[in-house]
Amino acid sequence: MSIIFPAKKLKRNFYTRDLQIVAKELLGKILVKKNGRKYLAGKIVEVEAYDGEIDEASHTFVGLTERNKIMFNEGGYFYVYFTYGAHYCCNVVTGRKGHGTAVLIRAIEPLEGIDAMSVNRFGRKLMNEKEKINLTSGPGKVCQALEISKEHYGYDLTGDKIFLLYQPKIAENNIVTTKRIGIKKSVDLQWRFYIKDNPYVSKK
DNA sequence: CCACGGATTGGCT
């Protein structure tokens, strides 16, 4: 795992800060999933923030339920949900206990375990560069490529099976801020952030 | 290249 070896795992105090700060700072960090002896890893290039206190699109807007309860925990836990009868999406819980905030990981740039990701997505190794762009450029794709599903619900990101590695902050002028994608409520909040000009972003 | 709609499970009212 040469690319990510020197980097340090993010600790609890990274995640327990304010939602919007964590969302932007997640850009550029490396998401790592350990599968047996193999590591699958990629750089986070696109995220969206969700906050149940003021945001009708957030799964926590309705209050505490069995599905969303991990979002009310303190930051640094993994919220995985199933949607459209087919796809899993994964989130990083942020902030203080009781707040119901999380950041959806919408896209990563594959760094490590690319052949394994391709097998998970397409049932075979990569055939061309265009397929590489299609590997993890969307929230459902990220979970399929990394084999993330309901069994990872609530996982502690300070553990050693799924975690994030420190990388320098992306400069403010290289972060694009837009409306969120694929929702019908609170559509005007500018809570989507992505790395400018990165080809693995799901949509301009 | 872009727009559109179908698939399909399970959370929630």
Added chain:
DNA sequence: GCCAATCCGTGGA
């Protein structure tokens, strides 16, 4: 019973 924080294939320009 309704419908979603998506993806992919299809069809037309």
